[in-house]
Amino acid sequence: MRHSAAGSETTSTLLMWWTLAMVAFPQVQRRAQAELDAVVGRTRLPTFADASHLPYVHAVIKEVLRWRPAIPLGMPHKATEDDWYDGMFIPKDATCVANIWQCNHDRAIFGDDADEFKPERHLDDKGELLPGPIETNQEGHSTFGFGRRICVGKHLANDSLFIHTARILWAVSLECAQDENGKDVLPDINGFVAVGIIMYVLLLAEQFETSLTSYIAVLCRTTAGLRHVSLKWGLFLRRRLRVSRVEWFSM
Helix, strand or coil: CCCCCCCCCHHHHHHHHHHHHHHHCHHHHHHHHHHHHHHCCCCCCCCHHHHHHCHHHHHHHHHHHHHCCCCCCCCCEECCCCEEECCEEECCCCEECCCHHHHHCCHHHHCCCCCCCCHHHHECCCCCECCCCHHHCCCCCCCCCCHHHCCCCHHHHHHHHHHHHHHHHHHEECCCEECCCCCEECCCCCCEEEECCEEEECCCHHHHHHHHHHHHCCEECCCCCHHHCCHHHHHHHHHHHCCCHHHHHCC
16 A cells, blocks of 8 residues: 655644744844835735745745754655665665765855854845755755655645745734733743654643744734634634634634
């Protein structure tokens, strides 16, 4: 029986890492929101027609894909025949695992700041998107894999990440939770939970809904408030941000 593992967890996991990044790096969030406000305005939602005019929003997505790949060791592949690579023998039927994490954090390609979250690395001096390094198939990261076995759903993934992140940033600002003294509770950008081949964001179970409520849904960027944007959009945000119905209508 053949199995396929693609897209069911990766996009949602990357959205959670993106959410963490927006909370941890508020200056990045503010710049992306400024670009959205300048291009889209406040009277309508972002659409795919706006995509080519939002290079910084795309740069943020590329950086999340590079900085925190959902599958740090990629999908295992099997050698179909005996082969040699860089002096090493790879026998037929051997399982090959690519270290995507190391590829995405290679200082020889991305510089000494490879471990830092910097969307600007994907932009030129004019703020336009740069083609990624040739080692990344010009993607700016190796998260989608390599060669003929590169992820066939990468365009769907990029489009899904764009429309989700653009509309969330258009509608809300994402903030840190605060402790009982009113101090920001900074997220742990290095913590993670490994389940199978997926690397999930680390959030304590008892803080999960309350943190997301305070992290994400406390500051409405629309005049009337989030729940008045539209019933359909409000339901989408509730599900995406995992905010309960009671919490939603108490905002």
